Amino acid sequence: MNSRSAARGFLAFLLSLPALKGQPGWAVTYTSKDVCALSKSTVDINCTFKFPTTSGNIPNNVSPVEYTPLWYTKGEKDEPENLKEDKAYGDRIEYICEGLSCDSSSCNGMCTLRIKELRKEDSENYKFRFITNTVKGKYSGVPGVTLSVTDQVKVSFPSSTDPTGENMECHSMCSPVGGFKYNWFRNGQYEQQGMYYKVNINSQDNYSCAVEGYKQLRSPLVYAPRTPSVTVSPSGEIVKGSSVTLSCSSDANPAANYTWIKEHEDSGGRSGQNYTITNITSELRGNYCCQAHNAIGHHNSTCFFIEITSSSQTTAVAVGTIGVLLATILLLVFLWMRTKRASRTSGQGGRPDPMELLQH
Structure with a gap:
């Protein structure tokens, strides 16, 4: 070729x-x-x-x-x-x-x-x-x-120095040319249009936002903490020298942060959802309260009273309880034996009245 x-x-x-x-x-x-x-x-x-x-x-x-x-x-x-x-x-x-x-x-x-x-x-x-x-x-x-x-439309909280209110910002994970228009809702009802919304601190309402035209795709609700609940572990009497953990929880969005405060104390509280007190002494006796707080507001719990019981008191109570229990058992045994003896007697000369047995 x-x-x-x-x-x-x-x-x-x-x-x-x-x-x-x-x-x-x-x-x-x-x-x-x-x-x-x-x-x-x-x-x-x-x-x-x-x-x-x-x-x-x-x-x-x-x-x-x-x-x-x-x-x-x-x-x-x-x-x-x-x-x-x-x-x-x-x-x-x-x-x-x-x-x-x-x-x-x-x-x-x-x-x-x-x-x-x-x-x-x-x-x-x-x-x-x-x-x-x-x-x-x-x-x-x-x-x-x-x-x-x-479908991620979210509410965020830009930093604010206003002690009476907080600015909330609505934004989507999408960033289209020209941006979106946003609508705000309070307790499910339309409030206003715009990227930002100012909420009063400690408002008891809930808030959400959505892209205009897509109100069915609202952001998760945001709201201040509800009344916190307090639990204690271990439960029961708190013995001097032992340890106890107090736990606080509250329904909130954004998630709450927690601060523990002892009544009638001027010192600052301790942060954290759980508060563990070790080597308990009589000085630690008192009411302990937790505060749940987020960007929208705060709420205090009902206080929990820590009562200290000494180990000797606990021992005395335990001994007393055991003594009462033993005495009750002995009484029951004694009555059973009397009833048995009376049954033999009735077999020989007639059935005695049970009330008479108890009076002997």
């Missing part, structure tokens, strides 16, 4: 290859490479595309030029799986594609993938592929568009 024949063969091989990314005249351009959307909402992923009306200087001679759109997340770019055939999407998928605009050298088009009722599992990388009725007219736009689906 001479060099001219080899060149012709190589050219024929190139013309037989499918169109690849980067080949002159072929392109898919996405409006954005990353898209974030709220679950249960609808999202549009847009792209434009173009391809030449000639293949290797050979006119396609197809009129009118037509194409078949295809969006995919699975499979290779030359053998992708059409989203419309994916049961996970069902009728939530829609292709909105315009007709081609062609001139003597190229054709241009637009196509949108619309996904309704978004789910978190829809978070994927989406790519567009088109197949034309021209010679070797196939092309996939990679790497595609990454979609992130979230």
Whole structure:
């Protein structure tokens, strides 16, 4: 084979290859490479595309030029799986594609993938592929568009120096161009619009926010701590020299922090949900209260009184209890024996009255 024949063969091989990314005249351009959307909402992923009306200087001679759109997340770019055939999407998928605009050298088009009722599992990388009725007219736009689906709308608390109120901020994990508009709710009822809301310290109400138009996707409720409860371990009498742990808990969001205070003490309290007192002495006797507090407010518990019992008192009480128990047992045994003796006597000369037995 001479060099001219080899060149012709190589050219024929190139013309037989499918169109690849980067080949002159072929392109898919996405409006954005990353898209974030709220679950249960609808999202549009847009792209434009173009391809030449000639293949290797050979006119396609197809009129009118037509194409078949295809969006995919699975499979290779030359053998992708059409989203419309994916049961996970069902009728939530829609292709909105315009007709081609062609001139003597190229054709241009637009196509949108619309996904309704978004789910978190829809978070994927989406790519567009088109197949034309021209010679070797196939092309996939990679790497595609990454979609992130979230339902996370949250309330945060920027630092504040106002002792009477606290600023709350509503924000979403998504940050779309232009941002979202937010609505605020107090006790489930609409209050106002805006990213920020000022709440009075120690308000007993609850608050939430949502992206405008998606009130069903509200943030978790935030509220000041409810009345804390106190438990003690071990339960029962507290003996001098022993240890005891007080625990405090409260329903709150944001989660509460805790401070323990002993009544009639000027010194600062101790922080922590649990407060352990070791080697208890009579000086530690008294009322102990906990305060639950968060950014919105605080609430105090009912105080728990620690009464100290000495070990000698405990021993005396225990001995006294044992003595009473033994005396009761002896009395029962004595009565049983008297009853048994009376039964023998009645077998010989008549049955006696039980009341008489007890009076002897």
